[in-house]
């Protein structure tokens with residue numbers, strides 16, 4: 093089915109004064125007017141395991157907010173936020189897309205992120221820049237491997253306010269209660285609290301036999317019942333405080349299965365929130381002793397406390413629905429607006445008009461027509477005064493001045509020019525030449541008062557491929573294309589070793605996309621070599637002492653000598669490596685971590701130049717040319733032994749001394765990336781699956797039972813979890829789960845789940861292998877599980893593979 097765009101202006105545009113109507117190409121868009129106040133802004137992301145429905149929910153939100161006339165579909169490649177050709181072809185999100193959405197009084201900057209771990213960098217940067225996240229779960233599958241992955245990413249950047257959306261309740265096997273149990277079993281949060289109950293069918297007589305589905309929701313906070321028709325249009329009823337009046341009001345017969353759950357669900361909600369609010373606790377204590385008095389507590393007495401508990405992450409609000417059928421979308425929007433923080437709520441200090449402007453560049457993209465596009469969020473300062481088109485800003489991270497040519501609000505692939513950005517807003521700046529993801533931009537006139545914002549750390553690359561330019565004349569364009577690509581995606585790394593270009597990425601799919609983008613976006617001519625996993629080397633067994641500390645070079649005919657005092661050792665077991673340094677630790681003389689800039693052009697800070705030299709050695713071991721890892725490098729001091737020495741010579745000197753230390757230490761252990769797999773297969777093929785895993789160097793961690801909904805999720809830790817005070821409705825509330833077979837149509841009792849660790853190198857073609865082993869019924873997902881040292885025999889194999897044995 094193809095989406096057709098209406099040729100008339102949508103009614104919403106004539107009706108709503110707050111929206112501006114714009115004709116962009118053939119689309120009529122009701123664009124979100126910039127928020128009038130920062131307290132009405134909600135910077136939020138949708139994050140989840142792959143295929144949970146993030147893009148579908150985004151599309152439903154755009155439809156409900158009147159941005160779209162018809163929702164597009166992932167399945168026909170017609171969504172707004174998945175606009176790259178590769179995204180449309182594959183039906184997956186590859187890059188995060190941000191879009192401002194006007195909903196009631198709020199403006200959301202909504203970021204739809206990819207779920208595939210190979211595009212984890214996009215979740216990383218979105219997590220850095222949002223104040224709240226809606227985490228989707230497929231309610232057939234429950235918590236999945238990458239649900240935990242994105243959860244950790246949100247933790248890393250302190251995104252405390254989260255809301256769960258249990259999606260796909262229309263699917264066979266979907267279960268509201270089992271999804272809640274799965275949240276607890278996987279310890280995502282100790283206090284998931286449903287804000288709504290699903291109604292699978294309004295037909296109470298045949299409820300137990302009902303078709304899989306969802307037709308309505310009860311909002312337990314606002315005490316409303318929502319009902320959607322097959323076109324996704326909703327009507328809402330206010331529920332009576334006396335449940336006996338439900339039938340009289342023509343809402344639900346008393347025999348409807350959801351009716352008996354309303355009082356326990358609301359009671360549990362109120363009691364859970366009151367645990368974190370004395371005021372609500374007092375309200376509840378002041379109620380008449382009749383339990384049904386809980387139904388009389390008005391929303392105004394609940395919402396402020398529910399919001400405070402969400403902001404502090406004391407509770408985890410849970411909503412549910414079907415993004416595909418637009419069921420529950422309005423509630424997601426309402427609760428994001430009501431519960432998530434605004435930029436004012438999370439600002440380190442009350443924003444002042446006089447504060448120096450500080451912005452974080454959280455994403456950089458390249459557009460053939462517009463050039464570099466830098467996505468920024470304003471963290472302090474009143475930009476109306478300081479940031480306008482044509483202003484000059486200082487990149488505080490790189491100490492470079494940048495000129496702004498345009499400021500835009502981006503609606504996925506469409507743009508709207510604006511004059512300025514204000515506190516809390518997310519927008520795009522055109523014209524910046526040097527800025528990269530994670531850089532801080534400040535206004536030049538108050539630069540000294542502005543400190544740098546927290547960095548964004550790309551996940552470590554685990555796979556690489558060689559790139560062979562087709563002709564000698566293609567070499568430079570290929571390298572330039574790679575440099576541009578790496579600027580848009582900091583999880584892409586490349587290096588030139590002995591005339592060969594190696595590109596590193598986060599997985600096979602990432603490499604495939606890198607290859608396509610180089611050809612299609614940069615028209616680079618090259619052959620793509622064999623893919624292999626990225627190995628690493630540790631420090632050798634001998635003492636890592638340099639033969640000499642001094643290093644000399646010729647500069648303009650003069651010999652310049654520099655001495656560098658470094659100490660190098662292996663990281664101890666209880667020491668954590670720095671992800672920005674491939675799990676090494678590199679410290680300056682004051683004991684603070686050093687950061688390596690991408691190039692030394694224009695650099696004057698001696699320690700940044702030294703860090704650049706260190707980084708060139710750590711990325712290519714003198715023994716194997718593999719990246720070094722688990723090293724602790726301390727720069728103790730440096731001295732210019734010649735006069736008028738330019739600081740740039742420190743890069744060569746530090747590289748020379750460090751390389752010498754590492755050579756003297758000898759070759760270290762080799763490490764390879766591991767993955768954690770969760771495989772679901774029929775009972776009768778589990779034996780073959782386990783045998784194959786063992787033969788490929790895998791280690792089985794758990795052989796679980798049932799497969800669906802993660803109730804007995806073997807991935808969860810073995811300790812018991814508390815259900816005390818947490819309301820979990822009976823399974824019958826989701827009749828499709830009770831009637832269900834597994835999600836592939838076969839009975840789940842014959843399925844087993846295997847959790848294993850295995851070397852990534854052995855699992856590159858696992859989907860084909862598992863298909864053969866399981867007769868096509870198995871499925872798996874995997875997440876990176878870090879690097880591990882390999883055995884001596886495997887080390888020899890790896891050295892042979894990389895041509896070093």
Ligand SMILES: Nc1nc2c(ncn2[C@@H]2O[C@H](COP(=O)(O)OP(=O)(O)OP(=O)(O)O)[C@@H](O)[C@H]2O)c(=O)[nH]1
Nearest residue numbers: 142143144145146147148184185207260414415416
């Ligand atoms: N039955 C059903 N299918 C859904 C629902 N939401 C999404 N889907 C389907 O699930 C598949 C994945 O949906 P997407 O919206 O692309 O999921 P995603 O989480 O954005 O995927 P990635 O960004 O690639 O991780 C598509 O086939 C959708 O049509 C739902 O509520 N019910």
